[in-house]
Amino acid sequence: MKKLWNLLISLEIGLFLLALVCVAMAAGSFALTGEVAGALNAMPLFSWLREFPLSNTWWLWLTIIFLALLVLNTLCCSADSVIQRFSRAAVLAWLPPQLIHAGFLLIVLAHLLSSLWGFKGTIEIPEGGGFQMPDGTAVQVARVGAIFSPGGGEMPLGYKALLVSQQTGQGGVTITPNHPWFSNGYGVYIKHAEPGQQPVAFLEVHREPGAALALAGTVLFTLGNLALLYTRSRSRELPLGES
Amino acid sequence: MKALLLTFTALSLCGAFNRWLTPIGLAAGLGYLGVRGWSLGRLPLVGPHDTIAFFAVSLTLMGLATRLSPSLRKAGWFNAAAGITAGLFGGLSLIFPVRDMPLPAILDTLWFELHVVLAFFAYALFGVGAIVSGGWLANRDRNLMDIQFKTALAGWSFFSASMIAGGIWGYYAWGTYWLWTAKELWTAILWLFYALLLHLRLKGAKWEVLSAWVAIFGFVVTLFTYLGVSLLMKSSHSF
Numbered sequence: 001m002k003k004l005w006n007l008l009i010s011l012e013i014g015l016f017l018l019a020l021v022c023v024a025m026a027a028g029s030f031a032l033t034g035e036v037a038g039a040l041n042a043m044p045l046f047s048w049l050r051e052f053p054l055s056n057t058w059w060l061w062l063t064i065i066f067l068a069l070l071v072l073n074t075l076c077c078s079a080d081s082v083i084q085r086f087s088r089a090a091v092l093a094w095l096p097p098q099l100i101h102a103g104f105l106l107i108v109l110a111h112l113l114s115s116l117w118g119f120k121g122t123i124e125i126p127e128g129g130g131f132q133m134p135d136g137t138a139v140q141v142a143r144v145g146a147i148f149s150p151g152g153g154e155m156p157l158g159y160k161a162l163l164v165s166q167q168t169g170q171g172g173v174t175i176t177p178n179h180p181w182f183s184n185g186y187g188v189y190i191k192h193a194e195p196g197q198q199p200v201a202f203l204e205v206h207r208e209p210g211a212a213l214a215l216a217g218t219v220l221f222t223l224g225n226l227a228l229l230y231t232r233s234r235s236r237e238l239p240l241g242e243s
Numbered sequence: 244m245k246a247l248l249l250t251f252t253a254l255s256l257c258g259a260f261n262r263w264l265t266p267i268g269l270a271a272g273l274g275y276l277g278v279r280g281w282s283l284g285r286l287p288l289v290g291p292h293d294t295i296a297f298f299a300v301s302l303t304l305m306g307l308a309t310r311l312s313p314s315l316r317k318a319g320w321f322n323a324a325a326g327i328t329a330g331l332f333g334g335l336s337l338i339f340p341v342r343d344m345p346l347p348a349i350l351d352t353l354w355f356e357l358h359v360v361l362a363f364f365a366y367a368l369f370g371v372g373a374i375v376s377g378g379w380l381a382n383r384d385r386n387l388m389d390i391q392f393k394t395a396l397a398g399w400s401f402f403s404a405s406m407i408a409g410g411i412w413g414y415y416a417w418g419t420y421w422l423w424t425a426k427e428l429w430t431a432i433l434w435l436f437y438a439l440l441l442h443l444r445l446k447g448a449k450w451e452v453l454s455a456w457v458a459i460f461g462f463v464v465t466l467f468t469y470l471g472v473s474l475l476m477k478s479s480h481s482f
Contacts (some may be wrong), residue, residue: 011445018439022432029428029476040423111421120418149345158348177348178415189418206418214420218407225400232396 008076017070024066028059042122045115071108074101096227103221110210110217119186119207127199134205135184139165142172144199159193161201185209244282245337247275248296252333255303258326262319265307265326272300272333285346288359291473292339297360298469299332301367309371309394314386324374354412361405366465368398369437373462376455388451391458392444399437406434425476429468436464 007013032040036056040048049057078101085094123131130140142164146156163181164172173181180187185207192202254268276297279287287293306325315321372394379387409430410420421427440461443454 011442015439015442018435018442022435022439025428025432025435029425029432029472032423032425032428037423041419045423114419114421118419147348151345153345157345157351178352178354178412180415180418187418189416204418208414208419211414211420214410218410221403222407225403229396229400232393 005076005080008073009080010073011077014070014073014077017066017073020066021063021070024059024062028063031056031059041120043120044118045111067108071105074105078102092227092231096224096231099220099224100228101224103217103219103224106217106220107214110212110214112210113213114208114210117207117209119205121205122191123201123203123205125201125203127201131203133183133186133188134207135186137165137167137183137186139163139183139188141201141203144193144201146193146195147176159190159201161190161193161203163188244275244278245341247271247278248333248337251275251300251303252330252337255299255326255330255333259323259330262310262322265303265322268326268329269300269303269307272296272303276300283343283346285351286356286360288356289344289346289350290339290342292336292341294359294363294469295332295336295339298363298366299329299336301363302329302332302370305364305367305371305394306374309375309390312386312390314384314390315375318378320378320381321374324377325371328370328374349416352412352415354408354415357408358405358412361401361408362469365398365400365402365405366469368394368401369458369465370462372398373459376458380452380455388454391455392441395437395440395458395461399434399441402434402437406430426468426472429464429472433461433464433468436461 036052039052043051045060049060054061078098081094082098119134121134125131125141127141127144130138132138140163141161143162145160147158147160148156158177160174160176162172162174164170165183167183168181175181175188175190177190180189182188187206187208189204189206190201191204194200194202248271251268251272254264254271258265258268276287279293279296288297302325306321306329309315310318310321310325372391375387375391375394378384379391413422414420436457440454440457443450443457446454
């Protein structure tokens with residue numbers, strides 16, 4: 001049992017797993033091309049893994065396996081560190097790295113939630129048309145338009161759409177790039193629009209169930225990171241000649 | 244206006260031989276970015292010319308900040324290496340055309356600016372760390388490994404903050420805080436790679452040679468993440 005625990009908290013294994021995740025992702029960056037790559041961002045991760053053959057997905061399976069082992073290693077290392085150092089050392093000596101680890105673990109968990117229960121859908125809809133959100137909310141696309149530079153120019157900088165639903169009221173809400181509309185956890189994003197007599201909007205509807213957890217993870221991570229920077233910046237160099 | 248960038252490049256290269264020229268070069272570089280930003284009405288952070296110029300100036304800034312360390316105050320080799328590196332990137336930015344295009348609406352957000360600025364500060368610190376590691380391999384001054392660790396930690400912190408800003412931007416721009424593209428994969432690789440480097444320090448003095456080489460290779464990974472992926476691979480970050 002002791003041997004297994006030592007293996008689980010091994011720093012060498014942690015370093016090795018970090019390197020393996022890097023290698024698997026690097027391989028994936030070269031393998032990820034064409035329609036397969038496009039599909040990966042158009043559906044939740046586990047749907048993509050189920051839909052495409054192992055010849056396309058092998059690098060991501062490897063990444064997930066190595067990452068899962070790294071998560072286990074991180075959990076065990078943190079637990080061991082807290083148990084060993086909790087009563088003996090000042091809080092600032094042991095807490096910051098554990099906050100960073102906790103943030104990392106929450107972010108991985110957030111990815112897992114979004115990969116399992118996320119939603120991504122695309123809608124091509126003419127001005128005046130309506131669609132139904134996955135939660136049943138009826139939405140009408142009242143107006144579709146383009147955003148131009150205040151200084152002029154023929155090329156639009158982006159597109160906008162006026163959405164009207166029960167939640168928005170009669171006045172509706174205008175969505176633009178970086179300003180989506182959220183309804184019951186679903187976000188509606190404008191991607192593109194085609195002008196014409198009846199303009200057409202290309203919308204995307206997303207749901208990221210891991211978003212809140214990822215944000216919580218980044219808060220913990222940042223707190224730990226700032227505390228670590230503070231403690232390490234106080235460590236002094238040796239005077240010249242004493243190295 | 245380009246004269247300021249030329250001055251920055253020349254003074255960075257000359258600063259390799261006279262360390263008092265480096266701050267003047269930095270002032271010229273900051274002046275160039277300021278004037279260019281003023282003319283664009285935003286931070287110059289889009290396209291190869293602007294980003295490489297920003298990276299070059301960041302390298303000089305981080306090099307000067309690191310030079311405040313007692314072990315590097317009089318280290319001519321560090322000043323030379325940092326100056327030449329910044330000068331080469333300043334020169335590289337001049338090869339690419341200056342594009343005065345209006346900012347696409349998707350980039351018109353504070354999260355994008357934060358994401359990019361913090362990433363370049365991180366890249367610059369990773370570059371400085373690689374130079375310090377090279378110095379340690381040459382003269383084995385124990386203090387240099389401490390400086391290498393601090394630059395890696397500060398760089399990793401900037402990079403983490405950049406990824407957080409990018410994630411928030413992505414959530415509002417694309418509906419997700421993570422996209423599976425070559426750039427995002429290499430961003431994650433770079434983050435994990437420097438996490439590995441920071442953990443290597445826990446192994447003690449026996450692993451310092453490996454740590455130094457990892458820091459040097461880290462800058463290669465950094466350059467591939469920034470330039471290689473943007474120029475050679477298809478992603479939302481392509482030039």
